[in-house]
Amino acid sequence: MKIGILRIGQVDSNIAERLQENLAAVFPDTTVTLITKPMPVPKEAFNETRQQHRSNIILRKIHTYAEKKKTLDRVLGIVNVDIYAQELNFVFGEAEYPGKAALISLWRLRPEFYGKAPNTELPVERSAKEAVHEIGHTLGLQHCSNPFCAMYFSNSTFETDRKQxxxxxxxxxxxxxAEKDKVESLE
Ligand SMILES: [Zn+2]
Ligand SMILES: [Zn+2]
Structure with missing residues (x-):
């Protein structure tokens, strides 16, 4: 599998680079590249009243980008803005199920958001977990009831920190x- 990491708006390049390493370690036979040119945060995704961005609008942009990039199997977008989806106050990320496009937000993964002291390691660890979770959805995985599994739905950093x-x-x-079925259907 080939995963491309796409920065959307201003994103700490150190976090993006560490995410690249961490994803390569989790997914076997996978190359992870950092897409050099960032994409701007789509203006239409911003909800003035909520002061938050709609994740599905950003995800659609990633989808369009991914469709054009034939060399990549998955495109993972990273933003550093607060995102939400339909009935949820916020989300850590969203992805196509299954599909090629995934998105995570660093906004609520930073300890500063919760009034805690800044820490460079926590957002790195948390973003790896949430990225694996979203890529899992693109591979057809649903939420898992095991609280230590990356596919556990986390609604707080407590849950993100607990899972692997x-x-x-x-x-x-x-x-x-699923991979085996795919190979067999090709044969
Ligand atoms: Zn699981
Ligand atoms: Zn999920």
Whole structure:
């Protein structure tokens, strides 16, 4: 699999680089590249009343970008703005299920958001977990009830910190089985 990391708006390049390393370590036989040219945050995604951005509008932009990039199997967008989806107050990310496009936001992964002291490691670890989660959705994985699995739905940084950036054996098997089915249908 080939994953491209796309920065959308102002995103700390250190976090993007560390994310690149972490994703390459999680997904076997995968190359992860950092797309050099960032994309601007789409203005139409901003909701003036909520002072937040709609994640599905940003995700659609990533989808369009991913469709054009035939060399990439997945495009993971990263933003550093607050994002929300339909009935949720906020989301850490959103992805196509299944599909090529995924999105994560660093905004609520930073300890400063919660009035805590800045820390460079926490957002790096948390973004890896949320990125693995969203890429998992693009691979056809649903939420998992195992609180340590990357596919566990986290609604707070407590839950993000508790889970790992890896899939539990059940989720891992589902991906393997889906990949096998794909190969067999090609044969
Ligand atoms: Zn999810
Ligand atoms: Zn799982």
């Amino acid at each position: 950036s890896l899939f539990c054996s059940k989720c891992y098997l589902k991906i393997e089985r």
